[in-house]
Amino acid sequence: MLDRQNQIELAKAAAKASLNPSVAYSFGNEKMNAAALDAAFVKELNELGKNPHDYERNKQTIFELMEVSLS
Secondary structure (H helix, E strand, O other), rough: OOOHHHHHHHHHHHHHHHOOOOOOOOEEOOOOOOHHHHHHHHHHHHHHHHOHHHHHHHHHHHHHHHHHOOO
């Protein structure tokens, strides 16, 4: 699981990539296409809420990341 700053950067990168999916984007040291960024973001959200206990503990973070990805 990524640290908080990288989660935010991933959310922003996934949002930006969704606007122009034909371009390759950088995240960390990797070049990714829009589909890969989206999959990585979804995977990160799933990690934060993988069971009811984790969801309750991390729901504020989950919603904050979703908000960042929509802005």
